Amino acid sequence: MKIGVFDSGVGGLSVLKQIKEKIDFADVIYYGDSLNSPYGSKSVEEIQKLCLKIAEFLIDNRVNIIVVACNTATAAALETLKERFTSVPIIGVVEPGAAIAIKESKNKKIGVLSTPLTAKSKVYEKAIKKINPKSEVFQKGCELLCPMIEKGWESSEKNLNLLKEYIHQLPEEIDTLVLGCTHYPLIRDDIEILIDKKIVDPAEEVAMQVLFELNKLALRTGFKKEKKEKVKVDYFVSGDIEIFKKVGERFLGEKLSNVYQPLTD
Template structure:
């Protein structure tokens, strides 16, 4: 079926999900909406997160999107049930990868780095309860990291210092898996690998989300039959330079949008 896949996030972080979707579904068109002016969502109330998610969804539906990927852990955990109940297209959400971490860990101790909005949500607690029985989950709010990534400071001294302070308590408790519970955080993986001992596995949701996106498109008969390379359009309501650098695709159309 023609029509793009819509993707939204509180900012540029969801481009980590977009890259996995593009890799798995090269013939699909996409429209990406970066609500960077309101980042981070993790510091907002549930009501604010829901209102922003509705606004983003309605914009993407106006662009004839056939499916929407909520490429934001905080928006997923706080808004996706409402979106699925009120709009007539499929939605894919992003949840912290607690299940694969619980299956992988040998020390039975798993760290999760996420936003306040994700860690405090009922969906996160239900997922942890369901999949992490007998596992110690050490939660850490990554306060300040989204703002640093949004301003292009991925490899800065400040970012490294923050990560060290967040990771130290987890390392002291002998974690062997670190779950990245925010779609911005995969951009920190090179820095994390430099900081963490080699035996610690870093787990994010990107590839699993792309697989689920493909499966739902197939199930609903929504795959694009074209054999042409997909077209990709990006909108941001903030300065677009960081977005351009992260997307790194000369064919992508990247524009500022006042929304």
Template sequence: MSKQPIGIFDSGVGGTSVFKEIEALLPNENTIYLADSANAPYGDKSAEDILKLSIKNTELLLSKNCKLIVVACNTATTNAITTLRASYNVPFIGIEPAIKPASLNSKTKAVGILATKGTLSSELFHNTTNLYKNDVQVIEQIGEGIVPLIEAGKTLSRDMRALLTTYLKPMIDANIDYLVLGCTHYPYLLPLLLDILPNHVKIIDSGEAVARQTKTILETQHIINTQPKPASHKFYTNGNTEVMHFLLNNKYAVEYLRF
């Protein structure tokens, strides 16, 4: 079983930021990545629709013999992972906005979170935020329009800069010292974010933490791949293959798949 692939799915190409962290930490692991770009973004969909899409993605990965599934989508994690874990007999790794480290380490007692509507409105997100915000002001911002621009290959465009400038202004005015990225698409915005934000603001995403948790679960379940052979990585999208090629630095083949 250890040679079976890790399955990874996202509402689109954003979860490739998580894949890169997993690949770096677990170089022996084979992976299969699903980008459900035809249905992106998940963030403006109902909880019922997000669950249906997550089940569809999960069953496709299981049909390809995946031993563990990483839900590389904040919206799908917060809305669907509890049901997925109860329904399927494989480990699931989810991703949540890193509110805890931001809140515990903030000196200005103000942190910003940029995320989708589906994540910010979920019960799981609110429960986590309430646990850790204490006396810290949390400025939430729905990143409406960001995912479609990234999926269209306009990650660092003028339109994106204009959107981010508008979304970040209230956070800058509130003197945040941490910005939490609550969507796996958003790490690709780092060049713009670093340019717009004051120098003292630290940016946190959850990709590295997901990779560490994946390794822990593989070890505790005794399904980690110790074979020294080169790993196999397969990428499938029902959207634009060229955008994924670009984000993967043209290192891997990307196959169009209707699903």
């Protein structure tokens, strides 16, 4: 079995990390579209076009499931992808994040840090209120964080002040903060320094959904799941491979091999 995971760059590695921890019988193809990062400042139409091309690439490489490991891409393109590609399950990150946020929040006042497009789409508010209509959702679009993390975030005073500025624009009464961009878990330590709230990373729940879908597929097809000694991950990076490897290795705590530049039209 093979899992396809894609993001606008390194952010989806936070999802990949959870997948590798929970699924030991499937290999992974990871596509980081760092050449076109950040997605959060693009139009919905641009993002849909990029996502369709990546999904086609993953399906050409015979994946059994696709994980849209990017909140912005989930907001802009998940339904489009599901309509276009019906041969494989396609999972986004927003609904799993919303479900955990509702579960963790005591007062149902939930903050979301995300890219500007994700915030503008109100996708988290819709998903959370679908589960619990009485919830209050406060979203803050952070224009600068994603590109800074993509290039290699440093815990400097300047960067912490910028992060603090974004966080402090959320109401004090929230008791739960959703990391509504898959890049943000890469700087979770710095976020935890600045806010004393329950922090939700949707990645763990996404990995559980992937496991559920693969188990269903195995039952349906008779596929025999066999534990691998080591899950193989092939990385395809549209932008600078060396920067991707540097940031990715620091976050995952392991050397990244099998990193390739995808062939372009």
